[in-house]
Amino acid sequence: MTQIIGALSEIADSYDALFCDLWGCLHDGRQPWPEAVAALQSFRKRGGQVCLMTNAPRPNRHVIEQLDRMGVPRDAWDLVVSSGDAAQEAMFAGAVGRKIWHIGPDKDEGFFTDIPPEFADAPPITRVPLSEAEGIVVSGPFDEETETPEDYRARFLLARERGLPMLCANPDIVVDLGETRIYCAGALAEFYESLGGKAFYFGKPHPPIYDRARRLMDLPEDARILAVGDGIATDIKGAAQEGIDALFVTGGLAADAFGPDVENPDPVALAEWLSVHEQAPRYAIGRLR
Incomplete structure (x- = not known):
């Protein structure tokens, strides 16, 4: 107990x-x-x-x-x-390809620009539009204060049809920003899986x-x-x-x-x-x- x-x-x-x-x-x-x-x-x-x-x-x-x-x-x-940290290691190791469609706010820019020393000589990761992507990295909604997973349905259905794997950099579903509850990357990855997509998780x-x-x-x-x-x-x-x-x-x-x-x-x-x-x-x- x-x-x-x-x-x-x-x-x-x-x-x-x-x-x-x-x-x-x-x-x-x-x-x-x-x-x-x-x-x-x-x-x-x-x-x-x-x-x-x-x-x-x-x-x-x-x-x-x-x-x-x-x-x-x-x-x-x-x-x-x-x-x-954990998800970045996987991305630079090529877990979801090298051409990435990134879903996330501007504050997560460091996920791509701060390259761990052990991957300094690895082939580069390039962020591209969904139509050119080999995989997806989601660090959160583009707009945390207004968007919900449902806003991504059409794009996720297209990604699923193309068989794109998703790397989820934050398995949290929601957090409270002061008194405001916002969706996290985990909510988007969970929604992608509900539509038949494949997602990988590296946090708690x-x-x-x-x-x-x-x-x-x-x-x-x-x-x-x-x-x-x-x-x-x-x-x-x-x-x-x-x-x-x-x-x-x-x-x-x-x-x-x-x-x-x-x-x-x-x-x-x-x-x-x-x-x-x-x-x-x-x-x-x-x-x-």
């Missing part, structure tokens, strides 16, 4: 490292939550390592720049690993992003890892598949399901909701603190 806790410090001594989600746990897309920042700083002071693990579809340098702009202090984390809950984090953190096989996140189908499912404990932040995407007090989820509502979603994280908390 999932144990509801009041603070990360109650269980911190049981873990060597955190795989902590960003959006919905550490910040709301515009500003960080001070108590979440303090919780990560305290964990590191105890000797633990913190990997900020995000499904952002950009290389980690761009994620770090965003965190700096928000005012997240560098002493709250050791490493940032993004879905963009899929193994590549966890493998990259363990490798870069140089964690021993017996390291005690806790995944922290608000996404039941990404953070929590991914932790279960990796065989690591999870702390479910109920005050994120699913906050409305657990009663009027975001800081204190209703235990009965939580148990019923988790049962419906067939997940059983070891711990739950209203907000990371």
Whole structure:
């Protein structure tokens, strides 16, 4: 049964490292939550390592720049690993061809321009119109604030008929930007699959992003890892598949399901909701603190 806790410090001594989600746990897309920042700083002071693990579809340098702009202090984390890192490796290795139709906003430009050193001599990736493409890379809608997956139906049907594979750089379905809910790349990839297309995923809950984090953190096989996140189908499912404990932040995407007090989820509502979603994280908390 999932144990509801009041603070990360109650269980911190049981873990060597955190795989902590960003959006919905550490910040709301515009500003960080001070108590979440303090919780990560305290964990590191105890000797633990913190990997900020995000499904952002950009290389980690761009994620770090965003965190700096928000005012997240560098002493709250050791490493940032993004879905963009893992997906970018696959793209430059040729997973969906070399002529790519890119679906995504301008802010994801770095996915193509920041070439990892190990692929500096690889054949170039060229972005082309759909009619010339060998494959698709989706990092999000072109217009995050107005578009839905349905807006892509005609183009996706054409891509499916041509047998174009899709690389999804962010498996998240939706995120909340302040008070506004927006669709992510995962929603578009899921819609493409529903139309008969083939999509590949590299962020949570899929193994590549966890493998990259363990490798870069140089964690021993017996390291005690806790995944922290608000996404039941990404953070929590991914932790279960990796065989690591999870702390479910109920005050994120699913906050409305657990009663009027975001800081204190209703235990009965939580148990019923988790049962419906067939997940059983070891711990739950209203907000990371």
